Amino acid sequence: MQEIYWGVISGTSQVWLGLWALAGGRRGFTSKAGPRVEAGASRRVLKGVGQILEPLALADFGSGGAVARPEKAIAFAYRLCAVATDRVGPVRSVLEDGCLCLRSDNVVEGNCAEELLQNSRRDVEEYFVAPPGRISWPKLDEKEPLSHC
Amino acid sequence: MATPMLRWCCPGRRWIFAGIGGGSRHGRGVPTGSTSSGKRGQSSVAQQPLITAQKPRKGEREWAAVVGLEIHAQIASNSKLFSGSQVDFAAPPNSLVSFFDASLPGTLPVLNRRCVEAAVMTGLALDCHINRKSLFDRKHYFYADLPAGYQITQQRLPIAVNGSLAYSVCVGQRWSQMVTRTVGVKQIQLEQDSGKSLHDNLRSQTLIDLNRAGVGLLEVVLEPDMSCGEEAAAAIRELQLILQALGTSQANMAEGQLRVDANISVHHPGEPLGVRTEVKNLNSARFLAKAIDYEIQRQISELENGGKILNETRSFDYKLGCTVPMRDKEGKQDYRFMPEPNLPPLLLYDSGSLPTGADPQQVIDIDQLREQLPELPRVTREKLVRQYGMRPEHSFALLNEVGLLEFFQNVMKETRAEPKKVTSWVLNTFLGFLKQQNLAVSESPVTPSALAELLDLLDRKAISSSAAKQVFEELWRSKGKTPAQMVAEKQLELMQDAEALELLCRSTLETHPQVVTDVKKGNPRAINKLIGLVRRATLGRADPTVIKEVLERQLSS
Numbered sequence: 226m227q228e229i230y231w232g233v234i235s236g237t238s239q240v241w242l243g244l245w246a247l248a249g250g251r252r253g254f255t256s257k258a259g260p261r262v263e264a265g266a267s268r269r270v271l272k273g274v275g276q277i278l279e280p281l282a283l284a285d286f287g288s289g290g291a292v293a294r295p296e297k298a299i300a301f302a303y304r305l306c307a308v309a310t311d312r313v314g315p316v317r318s319v320l321e322d323g324c325l326c327l328r329s330d331n332v333v334e335g336n337c338a339e340e341l342l343q344n345s346r347r348d349v350e351e352y353f354v355a356p357p358g359r360i361s362w363p364k365l366d367e368k369e370p371l372s373h374c
Numbered sequence: 375m376a377t378p379m380l381r382w383c384c385p386g387r388r389w390i391f392a393g394i395g396g397g398s399r400h401g402r403g404v405p406t407g408s409t410s411s412g413k414r415g416q417s418s419v420a421q422q423p424l425i426t427a428q429k430p431r432k433g434e435r436e437w438a439a440v441v442g443l444e445i446h447a448q449i450a451s452n453s454k455l456f457s458g459s460q461v462d463f464a465a466p467p468n469s470l471v472s473f474f475d476a477s478l479p480g481t482l483p484v485l486n487r488r489c490v491e492a493a494v495m496t497g498l499a500l501d502c503h504i505n506r507k508s509l510f511d512r513k514h515y516f517y518a519d520l521p522a523g524y525q526i527t528q529q530r531l532p533i534a535v536n537g538s539l540a541y542s543v544c545v546g547q548r549w550s551q552m553v554t555r556t557v558g559v560k561q562i563q564l565e566q567d568s569g570k571s572l573h574d575n576l577r578s579q580t581l582i583d584l585n586r587a588g589v590g591l592l593e594v595v596l597e598p599d600m601s602c603g604e605e606a607a608a609a610i611r612e613l614q615l616i617l618q619a620l621g622t623s624q625a626n627m628a629e630g631q632l633r634v635d636a637n638i639s640v641h642h643p644g645e646p647l648g649v650r651t652e653v654k655n656l657n658s659a660r661f662l663a664k665a666i667d668y669e670i671q672r673q674i675s676e677l678e679n680g681g682k683i684l685n686e687t688r689s690f691d692y693k694l695g696c697t698v699p700m701r702d703k704e705g706k707q708d709y710r711f712m713p714e715p716n717l718p719p720l721l722l723y724d725s726g727s728l729p730t731g732a733d734p735q736q737v738i739d740i741d742q743l744r745e746q747l748p749e750l751p752r753v754t755r756e757k758l759v760r761q762y763g764m765r766p767e768h769s770f771a772l773l774n775e776v777g778l779l780e781f782f783q784n785v786m787k788e789t790r791a792e793p794k795k796v797t798s799w800v801l802n803t804f805l806g807f808l809k810q811q812n813l814a815v816s817e818s819p820v821t822p823s824a825l826a827e828l829l830d831l832l833d834r835k836a837i838s839s840s841a842a843k844q845v846f847e848e849l850w851r852s853k854g855k856t857p858a859q860m861v862a863e864k865q866l867e868l869m870q871d872a873e874a875l876e877l878l879c880r881s882t883l884e885t886h887p888q889v890v891t892d893v894k895k896g897n898p899r900a901i902n903k904l905i906g907l908v909r910r911a912t913l914g915r916a917d918p919t920v921i922k923e924v925l926e927r928q929l930s931s
Contacts, residue, residue: 277708281514281515281708281710282514282710283516317509317713318509318713318714318715318718318719319715320715320716320717320718320719321718321719322718323718323719324718324736325485325717325718325719325720325721326484326485326736327484327485327486327487327490327735327736327738328453328458328484328485328486328487329487329488329735330451330452330453330486330487330488330489331452331453331458332452332453332458332459332460333453333458334457334458334459334472334473335458335459335460335469335470335471335472335475336469336470337471337472337473338466338467338468338469338471341468341471341473341476341584342468344476344478349574349579349581350467351466351467351468351469352467352468352572352581352582352583353468353518353581353582353583353584354579354580354581354582355518355519355571355579355580355581355582356518357579
């Protein structure tokens with residue numbers, strides 16, 4: 226659970242903290258008093274960031290319930306400002322001291338198209354059919370000769 | 375409206391290209407697809423000769439272009455970067471896909487050792503600093519061929535940084551004037567490839583094949599040290615040769631194993647850099663230089679007409695021969711990079727830092743890989759020049775075609791002919807025949823032994839060079855006979871009887887007194903007529919140079 230939470234924090238609060246810093250917010254906070262960010266401030270920021278994040282993360286930032294968790298995450302992350310972190314690097318991954326195992330270059334899996342295609346609502350001749358929706362622009366260069374979109 | 379003379383120079387080569395309306399190598403106006411596709415037999419874009427244009431007129435300012443490249447090379451491995459499914463170019467759709475590649479829940483990435491070795495070897499070959507510790511990140515964006523919604527890459531701390539790539543371009547009109555340039559290698563990183571999407575317009579749907587999803591890629595980022603399409607094409611070509619020599623990637627652009635994106639901007643020398651555009655879909659070696667040059671010219675035109683360059687992504691349209699903007703309805707993309715939570719840092723070692731008692735399968739020793747590096751193309755070419763006294767451009771040509779160098783070396787092993795002769799025959803005659811029939815070296819009907827035997831006959835002066843060409847043609851067309859057999863059958867042996875030749879010459883002189891007079895009068899072409907007559911009399915079995923010698927001797931006495 227902890228790893229997932231960290232992911233949420235690093236994802237959303239980086240954006241939020243970035244915006245806050247841009248707005249000159251950093252200067253106000255020196256420290257020791259353990260600042261508590263008011264719900265209103267975090268909600269205001271979320272509104273702005275939310276508009277950007279919604280299409281990027283396909284997350285819903287519209288309803289009150291949907292923003293409750295990010296608000297709490299931002300408030301929690303904000304408490305870090307109270308900690309003196311000069312010359313201390315952040316923990317970017319809880320696996321920092323872990324051992325990365327390497328695999329030999331052998332073919333040991335695959336060949337299960339039928340099983341995988343069962344997960345797809347529609348398929349055509351062993352191809353997945355992509356759900357309808359916007360095709361994001363960076364990928365338009367991979368057109369096969371069939372298309373003219 | 376008069377078309378302006380647009381010029382930009384490739385500073386290293388002191389060239390000035392005239393743009394639209396001038397005598398540029400792009401022809402008049404916007405280059406179209408038809409002009410380039412009409413040319414056959416161009417094996418590499420870098421071999422196109424350059425045309426110089428006029429000096430800038432007074433008042434016209436020069437332009438300089440800046441080109442940076444991002445290259446994605448598919449790693450030649452049996453299995454994918456983080457899963458054990460097979461890597462193959464052509465297979466039934468979705469048959470080479472594991473649960474991890476399909477991004478099913480509960481699956482985790484496990485790093486393929488071979489891919490790491492490939493990255494380290496490539497980094498060493500490009501003189502990079504290999505980071506002993508590198509990290510993996512997630513790059514998020516949504517597209518149907520990216521089932522996880524993110525790509526695992528190395529954005530923050532890649533496996534190799536700060537290298538350089540040396541390549542050669544020709545300056546001047548002739549292929550023989552070559553200079554070496556270098557481009558900085560900013561970084562090399564490991565990342566996943568995405569699947570493939572096919573747009574079916576008939577049924578308005580997109581079909582997804584995940585066979586390619588998860589295949590290991592090496593992204594090589596080149597610094598913006600290049601200044602025109604030709605330099606970029608030459609750098610790409612050299613990188614291709616290096617990757618192929620290392621065996622880390624087959625780097626075949628036609629099969630999508632090597633993909634190139636270019637970042638291009640223009641500015642006046644001495645002024646700050648201009649706004650850059652990114653050009654994607656440069657996946658053809660032939661059109662790479664063309665596309666980059668087109669974009670440079672387009673930017674110059676735009677700016678000279680008072681317009682602005684947008685920081686956008688464009689695509690090269692091969693049919694139209696121009697770059698077109700890609701639809702940009704979503705604004706700037708934000709990839710929300712974050713550390714890959716499922717992968718610890720990648721640690722590499724050298725002989726000094728190897729942990730004791732470690733499982734060798736789990737540990738990668740950079741020094742060991744360095745020792746095992748195969749010979750790089752640059753070294754091979756230098757050796758050829760040293761060993762055979764070969765011209766540098768010939769060494770390039772030998773390495774430019776798959777299997778040609780080996781063919782050449784096999785011929786050299788079996789023949790006593792001089793290297794210069796062998797080089798000339800291999801690069802001109804042999805390669806010419808191959809290109810004419812669009813064959814690879816491996817498909818050649820003429821074996822190295824056959825050519826070696828033929829060259830021996832020539833070297834011994836048993837046949838003339840025109841007879842040799844005839845025999846070569848025969849060898850190409852029909853198998854089964856050796857050169858010696860063909861020479862015997864067609865009676866192509868040179869006359870060895872000097873006395874008989876003398877007699878023939880004398881009789882020719884006697885029966886053609888008019889021509890003799892012409893020669894004595896000083897007509898330079900008359901002697902050729904005599905040579906021709908003697909040749910016909912000998913049934914083509916005498917060497918024209920020898921005939922000429924004898925005739926001249928006889929005429930002067």
